[in-house]
Amino acid sequence: xxxxxxxxxxxxxxxxxxxxxxxxxxxxxxxxxxxxxxxxxxxxxxxxxxxxxxxxxxxxxxxxxxxxxxxxxxxxxxxxxxxxxxxxxxxxxxxxxxxxxxxxxxxxxxxxxxxxxxxxxxxxxxxxxxxxxxxxxxxxxxxxxxxxxxxxxxxxxxxxxxxxxxxxxxxxxxxxxxxxxxxxxxxxxxxxxxxxxxxxxxxxxxxxxxxxxxxxxxxxxxxxxxxxxxxxxxxxxxxxxxxxxxxxxxxxxxxxxxxxxxxxxxxxxxxxxxxxxxxxxxxxxxxxxxxxxxxxxxxxxxxxxxxxxxx
Amino acid sequence: xxxxxxxxxxxxxxxxxxxxxxxxxxxxxxxxxxxxxxxxxxxxxxxxxxxxxxxxxxxxxxxxxxxxxxxxxxxxxxxxxxxxxxxxxxxxxxxxxxxxxxxxxxxxxxxxxxxxxxxxxxxxxxxxxxxxxxxxxxxxxxxxxxxxxxxxxxxxxxxxxxxxxxxxxxxxxxxxxxxxxxxxxxxxxxxxxxxxxxxxxxxxxxxxxxxxxxxxxxxxxxxxxxxxxxxxxxxxxxxxxxxxxxxxxxxxxxxxxxxxxxxxxxxxxxxxxxxxxxxxxxxxxxxxxxxxxxxxxxxxxxxxxxxxxxxxxxxxxxxxxxxxxxxxxxxxxxxxxxxxxxxxxxxxxxxxxxxxxxxxxxxxxxxxxxxxxxxxxxxxxxxxxxxxxxxxxxxxxxxxxxxxxxxxxxxxxxxxxxxxxxxxxxx
Numbered sequence: 001x002x003x004x005x006x007x008x009x010x011x012x013x014x015x016x017x018x019x020x021x022x023x024x025x026x027x028x029x030x031x032x033x034x035x036x037x038x039x040x041x042x043x044x045x046x047x048x049x050x051x052x053x054x055x056x057x058x059x060x061x062x063x064x065x066x067x068x069x070x071x072x073x074x075x076x077x078x079x080x081x082x083x084x085x086x087x088x089x090x091x092x093x094x095x096x097x098x099x100x101x102x103x104x105x106x107x108x109x110x111x112x113x114x115x116x117x118x119x120x121x122x123x124x125x126x127x128x129x130x131x132x133x134x135x136x137x138x139x140x141x142x143x144x145x146x147x148x149x150x151x152x153x154x155x156x157x158x159x160x161x162x163x164x165x166x167x168x169x170x171x172x173x174x175x176x177x178x179x180x181x182x183x184x185x186x187x188x189x190x191x192x193x194x195x196x197x198x199x200x201x202x203x204x205x206x207x208x209x210x211x212x213x214x215x216x217x218x219x220x221x222x223x224x225x226x227x228x229x230x231x232x233x234x235x236x237x238x239x240x241x242x243x244x245x246x247x248x249x250x251x252x253x254x255x256x257x258x259x260x261x262x263x264x265x266x267x268x269x270x271x272x273x274x275x276x277x278x279x280x281x282x283x284x285x286x287x288x289x290x291x292x293x294x295x296x297x298x299x300x301x302x303x304x305x306x307x308x309x310x311x
Numbered sequence: 312x313x314x315x316x317x318x319x320x321x322x323x324x325x326x327x328x329x330x331x332x333x334x335x336x337x338x339x340x341x342x343x344x345x346x347x348x349x350x351x352x353x354x355x356x357x358x359x360x361x362x363x364x365x366x367x368x369x370x371x372x373x374x375x376x377x378x379x380x381x382x383x384x385x386x387x388x389x390x391x392x393x394x395x396x397x398x399x400x401x402x403x404x405x406x407x408x409x410x411x412x413x414x415x416x417x418x419x420x421x422x423x424x425x426x427x428x429x430x431x432x433x434x435x436x437x438x439x440x441x442x443x444x445x446x447x448x449x450x451x452x453x454x455x456x457x458x459x460x461x462x463x464x465x466x467x468x469x470x471x472x473x474x475x476x477x478x479x480x481x482x483x484x485x486x487x488x489x490x491x492x493x494x495x496x497x498x499x500x501x502x503x504x505x506x507x508x509x510x511x512x513x514x515x516x517x518x519x520x521x522x523x524x525x526x527x528x529x530x531x532x533x534x535x536x537x538x539x540x541x542x543x544x545x546x547x548x549x550x551x552x553x554x555x556x557x558x559x560x561x562x563x564x565x566x567x568x569x570x571x572x573x574x575x576x577x578x579x580x581x582x583x584x585x586x587x588x589x590x591x592x593x594x595x596x597x598x599x600x601x602x603x604x605x606x607x608x609x610x611x612x613x614x615x616x617x618x619x620x621x622x623x624x625x626x627x628x629x630x631x632x633x634x635x636x637x638x639x640x641x642x643x644x645x646x647x648x649x650x651x652x653x654x655x656x657x658x659x660x661x662x663x664x665x666x667x668x669x670x671x672x673x674x675x676x677x678x679x680x681x682x683x684x685x686x687x688x689x690x691x692x693x694x695x696x697x698x699x700x701x702x703x704x705x706x707x708x709x710x711x712x713x714x715x716x717x718x719x720x721x722x723x724x725x726x727x728x729x730x731x732x733x734x735x736x737x738x
Contacts, residue, residue, distance in 0.1 A: 026414055026415075027410075028411060028414035029412050029413050031406075031407060031410050032407070035407065076464055103618075124453050125534065128505055128506055128534060131506075131507075131510075136506055136507055136510070137427075137428065137506030137508065138428075138431070138507035138508045139402070139425070139428060139431055139432075141431070141435075141463040141464065141465065142464075142465075143463075143464035143465060144465070145435050145436075145439075145465055148410075154400070217403070220406060220407075221402060221403060221405075221406045221432045222404065222406060222432060222433065222435035222436050223435070223465070224431055224432045224435070226402045226428045226432065228400070228402055228428055228433070229400055229401065229402050229403035229428075229432075230403070231401065231403075233401075234403065239384075265403070265407060265411065266516075280360060
């Protein structure tokens with residue numbers, strides 16, 4: 001998600017590979033690849049917030065929940081076209097993200113982290129409270145379910161569209177303003193950048209991305225939305241994805257999404273510790289390792305490689 | 312630019328390898344998936360880690376039973392291989408895990424998977440692909456109610472899905488009867504988990520009480536994540552209502568807190584505890600937290616290693632567990648854990664069905680066998696309480712419909728003592 005358009009060549013390669021994959025992979029691998037696409041959308045959104053505006057969120061799983069429930073409920077009650085429900089998830093989460101951005105204006109650092117953490121904890125409780133509409137712990141089942149290939153296509157199409165949107169938004173004035181806010185709020189204000197406008201906007205747009213990711217996430221569970229799917233762990237996974245991705249690179253986000261999307265599955269096949277009980281151990285160890293070796297995430301790695309190439 | 316070209320080259324290499332590997336994995340298998348001449352591969356998802364990991368005994372017991380069967384020649388010459396995946400009781404993870412079992416491990420059937428929500432998150436996929444999802448470890452009524460009619464708006468009948476244990480509302484109706492027998496004018500207070508699980512129980516209790524429903528004078532919902540203090544506060548409120556009968560529809564952690572609070576505030580009503588939480592291991596934990604326990608009433612449907620060690624089923628259980636010495640399963644079991652006996656019972660039913668599914672079982676023939684179970688008398692399941700049957704038919708979709716009452720005696724070192732006859736709970 002560089003403010004430069006990534007080299008056209010690499011974009012074409014990514015697109016070509018992605019469209020060829022479903023023809024070469026087994027159905028299970030297509031499902032895994034779709035999972036990566038879903039996290040790509042979520043990590044991309046969170047990257048705008050943390051990477052560009054310098055705000056933190058441990059609560060984006062909550063927006064995924066809202067997006068996911070939007071899809072499941074609209075499909076259950078109105079048989080709404082699933083693609084349309086994703087657009088709705090985007091709009092609803094954008095609005096809610098803006099609202100969350102308001103208190104976030106007054107908070108930063110650990111206080112903002114706590115506020116968003118509270119969101120991650122409390123939103124999944126709402127379906128239990130309003131169980132007639134939101135299905136309680138029994139969950140909400142959509143009226144239509146989709147195949148893995150459909151999901152794959154949807155996830156990566158969304159990824160492409162939202163990636164293009166992020167690039168359009170971030171390349172010019174807005175991106176510059178956001179980065180100015182991140183680097184020094186005082187300097188940004190002095191230069192005429194409206195803090196409230198840009199900070200809330202960053203929250204809104206990243207929440208909207210999480211909403212779409214949530215909508216896809218629910219389709220990946222056979223259209224079944226249930227509170228425990230959206231635990232705090234999910235928010236943490238997004239944050240880990242964003243940290244692994246680093247800032248400002250398509251490859252970085254791709255690597256971050258693949259990391260959180262695939263590692264929990266892959267880690268069970270790590271010998272000895274990866275046995276049935278060791279999934280989280282491997283995941284945690286890998287996160288520590290990546291952060292030690294690549295403090296700037298994969299984006300930092302690619303930057304370093306590029307610098308090496310020039311030298 | 313040079314780096315870029317290298318990068319693209321590397322990427323292409325990786326993708327070529329991935330595609331090749333995937334291609335091999337996708338190579339088609341002949342015959343019934345998971346069934347070879349020498350082996351039958353099945354799988355299931357369970358919480359081995361995370362908040363519900365107390366249930367990890369169940370898959371371990373199932374694997375122990377299959378190991379025992381394999382050591383005695385297997386079923387029709389085939390050994391049973393059971394692949395267990397940890398889904399952490401998180402329905403967001405279960406679908407990928409189940410897809411892995413089906414499409415990577417090519418399992419014959421999903422057997423015994425635990426949890427209502429994980430089950431609901433995968434039954435659409437499994438039924439669509441006509442893959443048995445059987446003997447689920449959850450007592451909700453979905454698994455029996457949706458065999459012949461559609462239960463959600465996807466319009467797919469869930470005829471490839473079935474449960475095993477008695478369902479929750481039926482259990483609650485028995486408690487209602489018991490309460491009225493003890494005291495027709497009982498004033499009842501209910502603590503229940505604020506979700507489908509707790510509410511289904513409460514609904515069953517109301518149905519059972521019928522015209523006496525108004526005798527429920529106080530109810531308090533709690534949420535799964537509530538701390539012991541919060542649960543304790545709920546119990547305090549219920550005690551103030553003046554009720555003389557206290558019904559607990561909870562999961563183990565909350566039940567332990569509720570029982571301990573009762574003793575701490577010197578409230579001694581007739582206490583009824585649902586069987587999910589009545590595992591002896593949990594009761595002893597409650598005793599450690601100060602609960603006096605004597606006189607608590609619950610129900611059961613499997614035998615007890617500690618209360619009935621001389622039953623032939625429990626002797627067999629001991630043999631099976633002893634045989635796990637020096638294997639990876641060795642540390643999984645503790646004496647008197649109902650979940651151990653439960654797991655053995657489920658595995659026994661699966662093997663029973665497999666024996667009746669023909670020499671060369673198919674997924675359809677397995678379902679047929681499971682829909683016509685007749686585990687009673689000579690073919691009784693040795694781990695299920697004596698006199699109870701595990702039965703299914705065209706019209707009967709809930710395998711177990713019987714329970715027996717039990718009462719706790721002996722305090723902190725005590726145990727459950729069954730009383731009365733085996734009762735039909737229905738569903």
